Amino acid sequence: xxxxxxxxxxxxxxxxxxxxxxxxxxxxxxxxxxxxxxxxxxxxxxxxxxxxxxxxxxxxxxxxxxxxxxxxxxxxxxxxxxxxxxxxxxxxxxxxxxxxxxxxxxxxxxxxxxxxxxxxxxxxxxxxxxxxxxxxxxxxxxxxxxxxxxxxxxxxxxxxxxxxxxxxxxxxxxxxxxxxxxxxxxxxxxxxxxxxxxxxxxxxxxxxxxxxxxxxxxxxxxxxxxxxxxxxxxxxxxxxxxxxxxxxxxxxxxxxxxxxxxxxxxxxxxxxxxxxxxxxxxxxxxxxxxxxxxxxxxxxxxxxxxxxxxxxxxxxxxxxxxxxxxxxxxxxxxxxxxxxxxxxxxxxxxxxxxxxxxxxxxxxxxxxxxxxxxxxxxxxxxxxxxxx
Numbered sequence: 471x472x473x474x475x476x477x478x479x480x481x482x483x484x485x486x487x488x489x490x491x492x493x494x495x496x497x498x499x500x501x502x503x504x505x506x507x508x509x510x511x512x513x514x515x516x517x518x519x520x521x522x523x524x525x526x527x528x529x530x531x532x533x534x535x536x537x538x539x540x541x542x543x544x545x546x547x548x549x550x551x552x553x554x555x556x557x558x559x560x561x562x563x564x565x566x567x568x569x570x571x572x573x574x575x576x577x578x579x580x581x582x583x584x585x586x587x588x589x590x591x592x593x594x595x596x597x598x599x600x601x602x603x604x605x606x607x608x609x610x611x612x613x614x615x616x617x618x619x620x621x622x623x624x625x626x627x628x629x630x631x632x633x634x635x636x637x638x639x640x641x642x643x644x645x646x647x648x649x650x651x652x653x654x655x656x657x658x659x660x661x662x663x664x665x666x667x668x669x670x671x672x673x674x675x676x677x678x679x680x681x682x683x684x685x686x687x688x689x690x691x692x693x694x695x696x697x698x699x700x701x702x703x704x705x706x707x708x709x710x711x712x713x714x715x716x717x718x719x720x721x722x723x724x725x726x727x728x729x730x731x732x733x734x735x736x737x738x739x740x741x742x743x744x745x746x747x748x749x750x751x752x753x754x755x756x757x758x759x760x761x762x763x764x765x766x767x768x769x770x771x772x773x774x775x776x777x778x779x780x781x782x783x784x785x786x787x788x789x790x791x792x793x794x795x796x797x798x799x800x801x802x803x804x805x806x807x808x809x810x811x812x813x814x815x816x817x818x819x820x821x822x823x824x825x826x827x828x829x830x831x832x833x834x835x836x837x838x839x840x841x842x843x844x845x846x847x848x849x850x851x852x853x854x855x856x857x858x
Contacts, residue, residue, distance in 0.1 A: 494842040502764040510820035517741040517748040539824040543831030550835030566607025572600035602829035613787035616665040649813035661790040696812045717751035725754030741822040746806045769796035775841040788840035
């Protein structure tokens with residue numbers, strides 16, 4: 471009788487998670503990321519063999535480890551990409567809190583592995599670099615704060631995000647890790663710019679960065695040595711930059727051939743910071759252009775999708791994640807061709823490193839989750855509903 475009077479209750483048909491995920495995900499970006507990981511394994515077959523030989527290990531020991539950690543990274547990426555933006559925000563906030571605590575503990579229980587910068591926790595069988603996991607969480611937190619500031623009577627999110635950024639940058643500079651500090655500050659600047667930062671404030675931040683750079687140059691011998699090496703017109707061929715530059719020149723357009731490169735035997739970081747030099751020497755400019763195109767595709771497609779997004783948190787977080795993903799790749803390759811000062815920064819999904827590849831998987835997963843297609847309604851719905 472009730473159904474006859476009021477009508478039957480409409481049943482809500484919920485689409486299963488996997489079909490909905492496959493229908494809404496950016497398949498081009500996901501494919502590019504997986505191809506980048508495959509290229510990383512291919513280059514690792516060549517670049518990591520000399521390191522394994524020097525350490526008395528099996529020839530493909532590091533490749534196997536990279537495949538293991540990379541498998542975890544791919545699973546994490548796919549898992550996070552299936553989450554809703556609200557779930558990504560919760561996971562990002564918790565991840566940022568854990569990474570922040572870990573960075574605070576580094577001066578007490580961290581190690582430098584003889585490199586002069588305390589950036590890692592060593593567990594014997596593996597090491598963890600918490601700054602790698604800090605970046606995606608940091609972007610999500612500052613995007614959340616800035617988006618909340620748009621609400622009526624919302625918190626002073628922009629001011630709070632700036633305070634958090636300054637604390638994080640200070641902690642990273644103390645390690646010292648000026649490259650990661652600059653990347654974090656850049657990510658905050660991108661999110662703030664998209665959120666509508668006044669140009670005066672941006673100019674002030676740029677001025678502070680310049681002043682901080684001069685202060686770091688005067689106070690840090692390590693930082694000053696890298697800047698001097700970048701500015702000097704004469705490049706010492708026995709340095710890492712010298713070996714990398716020579717390898718890129720030797721590779722030419724088509725490369726010297728698979729396994730025929732020599733830079734991997736001279737560069738201690740050929741499998742990490744200078745992996746692009748191995749690619750250029752053995753496979754030539756062609757593979758380098760392919761790698762650049764893959765990163766560009768991920769960033770450009772993500773930004774294009776985000777331009778249609780109405781939710782401020784999704785728009786801000788997605789833009790920040792896409793930009794730090796692309797800029798980290800640009801910094802790594804820029805150092806190898808001497809367009810930027812030397813900086814120990816990995817090439818996402820391509821360079822060897824458990825922390826690096828898993829953190830890249832988290833970043834890419836969050837980015838794919840933010841760029842999934844969603845019903846946005848009509849833009850006119852943003853304005854008042856007085857006509858109703």
